[in-house]
Amino acid sequence: EAGVVQSPRYKIIEKKQPVAFWCNPISGHNTLYWYLQNLGQGPELLIRYENEEAVDDSQLPKDRFSAERLKGVDSTLKIQPAELGDSAVYLCASSQTERPGANEQFFGPGTRLTVL
Amino acid sequence: SQQGEEDPQALSIQEGENATMNCSYKTSINNLQWYRQNSGRGLVHLILIRSNEREKHSGRLRVTLDTSKKSSSLLITASRAADTASYFCATDNSGNEKLTFGTGTRLTIIP
Numbered sequence: 001e002a003g004v005v006q007s008p009r010y011k012i013i014e015k016k017q018p019v020a021f022w023c024n025p026i027s028g029h030n031t032l033y034w035y036l037q038n039l040g041q042g043p044e045l046l047i048r049y050e051n052e053e054a055v056d057d058s059q060l061p062k063d064r065f066s067a068e069r070l071k072g073v074d075s076t077l078k079i080q081p082a083e084l085g086d087s088a089v090y091l092c093a094s095s096q097t098e099r100p101g102a103n104e105q106f107f108g109p110g111t112r113l114t115v116l
Numbered sequence: 117s118q119q120g121e122e123d124p125q126a127l128s129i130q131e132g133e134n135a136t137m138n139c140s141y142k143t144s145i146n147n148l149q150w151y152r153q154n155s156g157r158g159l160v161h162l163i164l165i166r167s168n169e170r171e172k173h174s175g176r177l178r179v180t181l182d183t184s185k186k187s188s189s190l191l192i193t194a195s196r197a198a199d200t201a202s203y204f205c206a207t208d209n210s211g212n213e214k215l216t217f218g219t220g221t222r223l224t225i226i227p
Binding site: 004040041042043044045048056091093102103104105106107108109110112 | 146147149151156157158159160161164204206208214215216217218219220
């Protein structure tokens with residue numbers, strides 16, 4: 001069974017440029033998460049989707065971040081414009097249940113973003 | 117914000133020894149999970165322990181949960197070089213529909 005797929009794995013951009021990350025969750029997983037992980041820290045939730053609906057985006061900086069999950073399968077996270085402080089690893093995860101903590105989450109390898 | 121705090125932040129032991137990591141949290145929980153993250157990789161789920169459980173085993177892993185002290189421990193027995201990774205606890209908090217991760221323990225197994 002294929003795991004969570006993310007692309008690109010690495011991205012280097014200059015500040016003020018746009019950037020987009022793509023995630024394809026495990027087949028059949030209705031719940032999709034985007035996390036931000038700073039160096040030496042644990043992941044922090046940015047947004048959670050149930051199918052195509054964003055049910056928790058309270059931690060998403062909406063002035064520059066946006067996300068979509070058309071058709072309730074794969075998802076895209078965008079930053080426009082990027083700032084130096086956005087340098088981090090962006091992780092995508094998926095799970096089968098609607099309750100985020102009820103079962104394990106399956107993580108992709110992440111996209112490491114460097115903003116110069 | 118981080119809910120859990122792992123202790124120690126870093127741990128180095130000889131291969132074959134046991135490794136113990138601790139996690140403390142602040143609010144009541146439904147369950148607590150432990151994840152492993154190898155360098156440059158995503159997180160991998162290790163074990164889930166529910167709030168009404170006190171101890172759980174999975175292979176060389178043993179997890180305990182003390183809800184009165186709001187703490188959990190992860191024990192890895194007979195460590196191997198492949199156990200070198202960062203370990204995170206994550207709490208499913210009562211009334212809060214999200215999984216909140218701690219700051220992690222970086223474990224290094226010396227061959």
